Amino acid sequence: MARVAMTRNPLVAAAIVLTVAAAGAAGWGGVSRYQAGHDSSAAYAETRDEVLAAGEQAVQNMNTLDHARLEQGLDGWEDSTTGDLHRQLVEGRGGFEKQIQEAKTVSTAKVLAGAVTELDDRAGKAGVMVALRVTVTAPKGKPAVKESRMLGQLTRTSDGWKLSALGQAPVGNTAG
Template sequence: MALAVAAVCCAAWAGWSWYGAAHDDSLGYATTRDKVLAAGEQSVQNLNTLDHRRLSSGLEAWEESTTGALRGQLKKGRGQFEKQIRAAKTVTSAKILSSAVAELDERAGKAGVLVAVRTTVSAPKEKPATKQTRMRGELTRTADGWKLSALEQVPVGYTAPDSADSADPADRD
């Protein structure tokens, strides 16, 4: 009898734990965070990859990865950029080295990611050039999922200014 009671108690505890985990708000937040990270990585990779032989599809991937003002800038400069890439005959490829979600506001539909990327540029009759950069991207939730709405390079060695360092020296005593 004691064994049956213990089994029922264990089953009840396991069921309650499973139900609690399945309905925990942090699970939904973690899922959204994973979606933001995947979208951010893919978008940064898309915007750092372009082959002059498949230029139209590459630039379409750029536009599909972006929204808002960033997408508008890409569309506006597309014609001139196409001419430059066709003339240079370059092939640029990117590999994501690491990434992280820096901020996520589910209610506002905004997120920020930090991405380290290795970019290789190949041009005819030249040795491929490779560089590593860190980028900060802002993403916005759209009807089609999370899209980049801003992207900038983060300088190596960048640190946020210390509030004490930026204060007026006359105020320090």
């Protein structure tokens, strides 16, 4: 009968232990990566990021308008909205056009910060708060700069997340 010789070389033994450990770590890493990729919290985080990007862009669009590019600006407003807000913008478009053409103003908005305040992925509803710096330039005079916080409600549509409501966030101490 043949006997299997056991090696007493410590380098071979160490190499075997390291190989087994590396294989175990690779297996554990693969399982962990698979679980992370199929975790509902990862999908939720991705949706939250989509909501924030759409909300910030829509709020910026709604606070940017140039009398020289009026059609493009008002189209941007309509493209950013859905529901009652969209309907109000479409129905009031003629009045907005007249006001801006008479005032000959240019308003530009820059997003300073934004946050998702609520997200119901199943219902397709979300809320955002966006801090903006809006600069309004009249034909004569210096630009007026104002910083504000806006609260927006978003609804998921077939074209992505759109603003369904927009208003000023309360400022200051409201405690009585």
